[in-house]
Amino acid sequence: PIPVIIDCDTGVDDALALLFAVRHPGLDVRAVTCVAGNTDVDGVVRNTLTVLEHAGAGDIPVARGAERPLIEPVRTASHVHGQDGMGDLGLPAPTRRPVDVDAVALLRREILASPRPVTLVPTAPLTNIALLLRTHPEVTRNIERIVFMGGAVTTGNATPVAEFNVWHDPEAAAVLLTAGVPITMYGLDVFKRVLVPAADVARLRASAEPRLRLAGELLAHRDPATSGDPTPTGGLGDAGAVCAVADPAGLTTEPLPVEVSLAPGPARGQTVVDRRPRPGESEIHEGARENALVDVALDVDVERYVKLWLTTLEG
Numbered sequence: 001p002i003p004v005i006i007d008c009d010t011g012v013d014d015a016l017a018l019l020f021a022v023r024h025p026g027l028d029v030r031a032v033t034c035v036a037g038n039t040d041v042d043g044v045v046r047n048t049l050t051v052l053e054h055a056g057a058g059d060i061p062v063a064r065g066a067e068r069p070l071i072e073p074v075r076t077a078s079h080v081h082g083q084d085g086m087g088d089l090g091l092p093a094p095t096r097r098p099v100d101v102d103a104v105a106l107l108r109r110e111i112l113a114s115p116r117p118v119t120l121v122p123t124a125p126l127t128n129i130a131l132l133l134r135t136h137p138e139v140t141r142n143i144e145r146i147v148f149m150g151g152a153v154t155t156g157n158a159t160p161v162a163e164f165n166v167w168h169d170p171e172a173a174a175v176l177l178t179a180g181v182p183i184t185m186y187g188l189d190v191f192k193r194v195l196v197p198a199a200d201v202a203r204l205r206a207s208a209e210p211r212l213r214l215a216g217e218l219l220a221h222r223d224p225a226t227s228g229d230p231t232p233t234g235g236l237g238d239a240g241a242v243c244a245v246a247d248p249a250g251l252t253t254e255p256l257p258v259e260v261s262l263a264p265g266p267a268r269g270q271t272v273v274d275r276r277p278r279p280g281e282s283e284i285h286e287g288a289r290e291n292a293l294v295d296v297a298l299d300v301d302v303e304r305y306v307k308l309w310l311t312t313l314e315g
């Protein structure tokens with residue numbers, strides 16, 4: 001199996017990602033690290049531990065990480081993920097605690113100890129990853145690839161042009177893009193397309209198996225009929241990025257220059273993706289030249305990933 005470490009801000013769709021990752025036979029989840037994002041970092045730790053217990057994966061080490069972005073203040077997404085970050089489903093508190101070391105230390109330890117290069121899957125603001133890369137640059141020698149959920153080629157969600165994870169900590173995302181390892185950007189363009197059909201959500205919700213019922217409740221937590229939010233239910237969200245690790249053939253990517261807009265103002269946090277067929281009228285921008293090309297997801301086989309996720313969970 002592929003050794004993976006998930007860095008998350010659990011989070012409704014982070015939970016869907018964890019439930020899938022720990023059950024997929026081709027993935028070996030060696031650790032899960034937590035960062036502030038969808039909710040505060042202690043809430044993220046609690047949610048992550050609870051989800052792993054539901055998944056029967058209570059032995060995977062979980063570490064607490066950054067409690068705020070590098071420069072930006074803490075801003076959660078309770079309007080999307082509920083006050084507790086997990087759709088306010090009233091889940092039980094976890095029975096265990098995170099490990100004694102922090103996220104950066106656990107990431108370093110697990111990456112360097114892995115007999116095979118590790119694939120990192122950040123589904124959250126990139127604060128932990130930036131701190132890791134700046135504190136322990138030697139880890140890159142044992143990183144196979146970083147597949148991150150973040151950014152957008154076209155439209156944002158936190159702002160008209162910025163996706164939440166990158167907008168939350170733009171400087172950290174900029175550090176990631178200079179990591180010097182292969183990077184896949186699983187951005188909003190594909191993220192929002194992978195939807196589980198209503199009949200499957202209903203089947204999961206009716207299951208007697210806690211893991212499946214939790215998955216169903218999470219998928220259904222923003223019912224447009226009752227929430228007034230027009231976002232369709234059933235979104236796999238972050239889980240799609242883990243599907244892309246397990247089954248990369250379901251994703252269409254193109255190697256492209258990507259730069260994060262760091263200037264204050266309406267474009268802050270935008271991932272500027274250069275899709276021009278050849279350099280334009282001006283010189284390539286300095287920042288973009290420094291960044292290696294990123295494998296940017298431009299299309300996704302929706303049915304394939306929905307089927308993969310469902311069969312893995314229900315199998």
Ligand code: BDR
Nearest residue numbers: 011013077123164165238
């Ligand atoms: C991302 O932000 C969060 O709300 C989701 O969990 C996902 O990681 C989407 O912009």
